[in-house]
Every structure is written in C-alpha cells, then in structure tokens.
Amino acid sequence: MSVLDNSIEQLAQQVSSGDVSAAQCVDASIAQIRAQNDSLNVMISDCEDAARERAASIDAKIAAGENAGPLAGVPIAIKDGICTAGHVTTAGSKMLENFAPPYDATIVQRLNDAGAICIGKANLDEFAMGSSTENSFFGVTKNPWSTECVAGGSSGGSAAAVASGIAPASIGSDTGGSIRQPASFCGITGIKPTYGRVSRFGLIAFASSLDQIGPMARSAKDCAILMNVLSGHDVKDSTSARNDVPDFAADCEQDIKRLRLGICRQHFEEGLNEEVKASVEEAIKALESLGAETVEIDLPHTKHAVATYYVVAPCEASSNLSRFDGVRYTSREPAEKLIDMYSQTRKVNFGEEVIRRILLGTYSLSSGYDHELYKKASQVRRLIKNDYDAAFEKVDVIVGPTVPTTAFKIGQHAQDPLAMYLADIYTASANLAGVPGISLPCGFSSDGMPIGLQLQSNMFWESTLLKAAHQYQTQTDWHSKRPQS
Amino acid sequence: MNATIDRDSIKFSDAKLIVGLEVHVQLKTDSKLFCGCSTKFGSDPNTQTCPVCTGMPGTLPVLNQKALALSIKTGLALNCEIARYTKWDRKNYFYPDLPKGYQISQFDKPVCGEGFVEVKVPKSDQPSRKIRLERAHLEEDAGKSIHDESGKGGVSRIDLNRTGTPLLEIVTKPNIRSAEEAKAFLTELKQILEYIAVSDCNMQEGSLRCDANVNLHFEIDGETIATPIVEIKNLNSFRAAERAITHESKRQFKQWKKSGESIHDAPKQTRGWDDSAQCTTPQREKEESADYRYFPDPDLIAVIITDEEIETAKNSLGELPASLRTTLQSEYGLNEYDSAVIVSAGRKMVDYFRALADGSGKDGKPNGKMASNWVGQEIMRYLNEHNATIEDYPVSAETLADLLSRIVGGEVDQTRGKEVLAEMLSSGCDVQSAFDKLGIVKVDSGDLDALCQQLIDENPAVIEEIKGGKLKAVGSLIGKARQINPNVNPGVLREAILKIIGI
C-alpha cells in the first residue's frame, strides 16, 4: 500500500505530524508516474526537481514546528492548460511546446500556500477542446480501467492521474463537461464549481465565459478539502466572485434528510445507455434512503445546450486563440511575409479540432456570414439559465447521469466530430448557466467501465453537492474501487 | 452611376463637404488600462510590459478605475450622455503590435453617448455651430511597429510599451462642413481636454491622434449624390488635418467629375496624408474588408455608473473654455479676440489674468482691458522668449496688479511702468523697490503747479498756439517737462496746464 492511498485529510495529517515525509509522498508519486506513464500517457511533463525542493522545504517547516498547511505534502497533478511559473505549460499544443510562463496561475499559488506539491502537468485535449484527450499534441491518454478506451476529456490526464494512483488529487478545468466527463469515465469524483468561484487567472482560456477550474479526487470529501483551498475572490480575475466561501469539508458532514432531488425527464430519454440508466436509478434510490426526496422537474431548453455550446464556445475560442500568432511566445513557422508567417504558424501548430473550432467561431461571429447565430445562441443560453432558476425554486439538487455512456474506444469518434460533441449533452448546460456540477462514481458497466452520477445545484451551492456526494459515498464503495494496474 | 446626371455643369462650389472626425485621446493615468504597467512615454522598448499587456495565455484584464473616471469627466465636458451601464467588447484583427489578436474596446454600450462641442471658426463672420458627437468610448491602445523603411524588406520590430495605454476615442457625426471648421473643432476639443486635465494632448508623442472621414454631397434635381467616403489616417497636426481635408475634397471633386463614381459604387477607402508632398495617397487595402467580429469581452464585467459618480465628475470640471471666454467678455469687457487669446493660453493664464484685472480694478470694477493688454503684450512676449508657462512667470499677479493700480492712479505712466516691470523681472524686487531704484516718486500737486507755471512762463509761443486751438502742441511741453522731472505723469500734467491757461 502506498502512502498515497490515504485520503487527503489523512495524508496531510500524517505529513504535518511527521509520520510521513513530504519527500516520501513525492517519491511515491514519481514512482507511480514511472510505472504508469509509458502505458497510459497521463502526464505531459513531471515537475520532479521542483517537487523534491518543495518537499524538502515543507519537511523543514514541519521539523521546525511550523504549520505546513491543510494540504501539506499532498502531490497534485495539474492540467497542463494551467500556468506554472518557469515550468513549460503547453495546453496540449505544439503551439506552446516550449512556453514557460513567467507567472503562476492563482490556483497554483493557493495550492502552494496550502502546502500541496505540484507533481507534474497532466495531459489534455489541445486547448481543452475535446472530450477524449485524443486531441493532445502529446498523444492520447488511456483509461486506467481499459487501455483501449479513452480517459475522457478534456481533463483526461487529470482524471487518469487520480485513477491510476499517480496523485491523490488533480486539478482540471471544465468548459462543457471537461472535469465531470473524464471523472465519470475514470471512476473518480470531480466538481465543476460555480462560475467565478475559483479564479481563472493563469488558466489558458478556451471559452472564457464557460471555463471553470475545479478539483478531481477519489472522493467528494477530498474534493471539498481542495475546494476550501481553491475558492475565493481574486483581484486578478474580474469575473471572480466576491461571495463568501463556506467550509466545504465541514459541510460534508451534514445529513441530506429532506434534500429535494430534481429528476429531469430529458436526462433519461433516448441515447442513454441502459446500464448507465440502471446505475443512476440505483444511486437515486440510495440517496432517497438517506432521506432525500425526489421531485420531477423540467429543463425544456437543455436539449439545445449542445447546439448553444457549440456556438458560444467556438466564438469565444476563435478570439481567445488569436494571440497564438508566432510573434511573442509561441512556435513560429518561417515565412517571407508576415501574413504567411501567421497562417503557416497557425496551420502547423494547431491541431485539427482546434482549427475546426476556430473556423466555426470565426464563421459564427463574422458579419458576412452567421453573426445572428451568436446572439441567438446567447438568448437560448438565457432560456437555459431561466430553466435552472425555475427548477431551483422547487429542488436543491438536480440528479442524473454525467454522460450517456461509459468511456468509448480510442478512435471511435475520430471521423465524426458531431458524435463526439454529443458526449457533452448532460454537462454543457451547467457551464452555460454558470451553475456547479459534480460527477461521482455510481457503478460499473458489464465490461467493467465506471459509470458517473451527476449532481447539479444552484449558483454557489457547492456545499450541497459535496454533502450529497459525500453522504452517498459513506453508504457506497464505488469510489474506492481501483483499476488493476 | 447615374447616367442622366450632367456632371459638366457642376462646379466645386456646388459641392457640400461632409466631414466626420475620429479623435483618439490618451488618458492621463499612471498605469495602463488593464494592468499595472506604467504609461510613461519614451522608455526603452519593451520595458513597460508584463504578461497581461503582452497577451500571454491565461492572463486577464482588470479595469483601471481612473481611466473610467477620466472618460466620464471628458464626456461631461463634451456635453455627452453618460451611460449608466457600460461594457467592453473585443474587436478582432491580427497585427503584430496587437498582442491578443483583439483590441478591448466598446461596441454598443460606450461610456459616453451623444454630445456636442460649440465651435466658432476664427476670423470668420459665421456664428458658432454645435459640432455633434456620436459617442466616445474607452479602449486600449496598440503597441508600436517599426518597419524597415529601406525598401529592402527587412524585419519589422515591435515595441509593446504603449500597448494597453487607455484611449478615449471621440467620434463626431458627419457634421463638419469645412476644413477650417474641422481645425477649429480640434483646437476647441484640445483646449477642453487640457482644461479638464484628462490628457497631455501631445501630438508629437501621439497622445492626441486624428482620422478624418471625408466625402462630398451634390444636390442635383432634388436628389443627393454622395462621393465614396475616404478615411484619411495619420493626421499628426491640426494644420495637417485642415490641409488634408481641403486637398481631399478637391481630389474627390476631380475624381467624381471624371468617373461619376458614387458612394454606392465603391467601399470606404483609406488614404494617408503625406505632409511633405501635401497630398493624400491611397493606403494599401487590407486583405479582406474589415470584419472585426465584435462580441462582448467575457473576461470583463459591465460597469454601472451612479448619479453620485457623475455628480462628482461634474464638480471636478471647473469652468470650461467657452464659458470662460464669455465671462472675460461680459465681466472684464474684453473683445472676442482678446478673450480667446487669454483662454487659449490655459486655465492658469486665465487665473492670472483675473487676479491681475481684479487686483488693479477700481470701485469694484475689474481693470479688464488694461490687464488684457499687459498680459497679451508684456507677459506673452516674455513667455515666448523664455519658452515658459505662466506658472514660471517671475512676477505674481498681485505684484503686477500693484503696478497697474499705480499707473491707473497716476503715480507712474505706462512707459515708465514698463521699465518698472523690466526691473522687477530682472531683480525680482517688488514695485516699491523698483520705483526707488528707478527714482520714481510721485509728483505732488505743489510741484506740479510750479512745473506748469515754469513751462507756461518759458514757452509763451506754444501757449499762444494752444489757446489758438492747437491742443496737440501740449505734447511739446510734456516732452520738456519730462526733461525737468522724469516722474511727471503726462496725462496729469496735460490736464493741469490746460486748466491753468483756462481751456
């Protein structure tokens, strides 16, 4: 048994009390990267030297009797779309193959201040655009439960890092389901917080109004501990929320008696895999047995969430990715004239899916083509938000599947971008409305692949999600299953 | 093209000139619009940059409060509607000195809505006109590209120090009717901006930049025919703006006579003003027509402007140039020209003038005309010679008012007064010390009577002439008197002599 098998709370306590050294945690994590990365391709880079230095300074602090923080010595894998000062941050793109930002993301600073150790940078779909991590310039991440399957995406590396035991927790980002879907595929717990709850400063933007950073871990309680560290206002992010941050970990301990669970018919209609459906229904029963009540609700516009998402996200992305132009910090293709340098650099260094979305966004914003599309989609986005507002008048939590299926085979959707986009069908609406959502394991398919349960709540009600998920995990053991390595 | 129109009979004087201006004003903040880098001009290239203003991935903009406050202040000074809800949008285009590939600007909710500037073309008998403003919006400046001018196709170099400097873009309606009026508008605008201290307005340093949209309208058989709109860029002085518009209007007229091309036949073109050749020249068209794909910037949130903020901004404006010119005319009795001269020299000069006129006035009435003469001649000449501003002028308004009062009171005449001022300027002394140094003492009435009697006794022929009606002859007595006593006041002496001889 590895020290990393402990819960985060236990691990940090052991490190703080000196029972386990931070150096041992780093050793265990690095050993696991060595053992797993060749076959799973979870990490784009490790931070071994920096991690050992950090561990030494944490151990010295503890030896001197100082408080090393609530995450003392906890190794954490960080999605490589999040900037780490002085350490190459690629966003999974050839474009940023050699880019070492001179600044940390705000969440990286917060993690450091809490005593956590960044162990390496996890693989992702290029610029977080994808649902399978197949779009990474650095190759596909394989699912620790079956190497024939994808780990999901875009935070596939972050999910697989936790599932494969490389780190007890990781950081992902979620634009249309990019934390929840890979968490579901890899059998772990991951939460997309309320938009604005966690600072986006240092997160390489895909679609700024949808992107949100969040933790991924083995349990809801671990996620809650991380949420305590990640959350809070940041003056560097104008969209960061000024709301008070509760003690998420403490709130987990409350019961869920009389919690009103909304069941949305649209989440159980055609396209939902029968095994997934059965597991989710079973999980709802388990929540009822804990005292929750179920209420039927209607989210009539969520069926348009994917279409809305695939207008809004590419529009913002087409603009966000204009800065990658070969002038200041990216790769560059040589050319005689500026305009050719631009179009060569962007052709060669962006992958196919990124180009597809940039073009789609450019098309949708262009006055010559479909500029009404962006406005229309933004109006539908309002209707989706209104649906949520109405639903949360009646219920505290909306419960349903995270993804219609379990992890699909690598290459299965390679020829059909649209089929891949539909993997976001249950998750994208939370990003559009800004509400939080959590995915947690609730069973396995007959071929042994994890199934995820999604809970969503009103803005800033993460405590309720984490509490419900934690209470469920006190009654079930799906979250403690490990793939055979 | 309308084939039925007989262009041959149309003269240039039949054309109505239509001009709209876009003025970019750099706002006077210490730090940039969306990050903390300094806005100082003239530093070494790329030394005033950071990850935010170089557009590094993951970085985010945070709005500079002062830039917004200065925009509100400007809007109020330009009689604009101030938005209660304002937001920022992205204007997308690629250029190497635009780090993010988009400029953060404002599209549909600018800080300032419609307004106007009252403009009078100098030395013309046209009454003043309101030049209508469309809007004014707050945006970030781009960096600087330095291209290889050798023609050998060398690399371009990029300096991002200026990137992110706050700019207020003021857009007029196509409401300007002549090149002179355009220049007068720009002059008045600059004066207002200087008065409210929102910008350095230094055209050499690029803190004030101007583009002009120009075309011609012809009324033919009750129909308006318009020539294609041309945007003239790179107008780096007000004179250049005036000349470029004049040149462009003539060029468009000739072109239209030749081709008959109207606004419906050609898209907006961009031309540059060549100051050395004194003509506009076509600028290379962009690869595709401008398609900026504006959309709301999701990294920034809207700003609500409250009544209190607007009230505070209003109270900080001070009296504006137009109102000051009126005040100088109505309260100080100046003519239009003199009031314009003083107001155009800046708020400090107006303050100086008012202190001078008030301090040297009599019976609660300011000494406007005389103060204006002294300011316009003595002080302005000194400031020009010394390349100084009124704040550097060595003689305070109070001191100079003392001197002017003594001139008014007859202690000293204007000519000697100027000698006194020269003495004060060179030695830094006060009026009385200068009088003492120059030996100026007030001639009392006994001395004056004696002097008059002496002059009358010694110059009987002149006295006869005066009595015969040739009053001018008194002048020769005054000359003689000043040889006897240089302090004698010519006006007073003249009156005394005439009184004694009974005229």
Place this chain on the structure above:
Amino acid sequence: MSQSHTSAQKIASLARIELTDEESAKVQSEFDSILEYIHQLDEVEIPDGTEPFFGATESTNAVREDAVVPSFDREEILKNAPDSDGEFYRVPPVL
C-alpha cells in the same frame, strides 16, 4: 449552409489559418453537418425581450486603483519569443 461551400477558404484567411483546397473541402463538409445541428436553434421560440446571456456572471464593477506595478524584466518577457533582438520582438515584413 450551402453558403459554407464557398466560405471555408475566406473564413480561414480571416482566422489566419492556411488551408489547402483538400482541407477546405473537408472543413466544409464537417461544417455542413455541425451547422445543420447548430441551426436547430432557429426553431427555438425566443420570447420577446429575452436578453442575451453573455457571461456566466452578471455582477458588475470590478475595477482596480490606478497604481503602477513594476513591469517584468524585458529579458523575462522576450525569453519565449521566437525572434527578438533583445530589445524588440521581430517579425517578417508586414507588407
């Protein structure tokens, strides 16, 4: 949507991405199916006065004081540049 058949190349040039004829044909066909899906939005009934929702936050007024923060060292800023002379970024001629 048939519009896209003529537009992929133009859109690509607007986005500064070079596409070969073959690539643009592929993009066009993918666009067709994606846009067909997206245009389901045309059927959504939008009640009058529905304000577009552009950002997931509708709070307002995030501003900072006008205070100068020291800039980064030029070396640090230019370090990641594909071409610089130590003072300036360098790019191929614009024209």
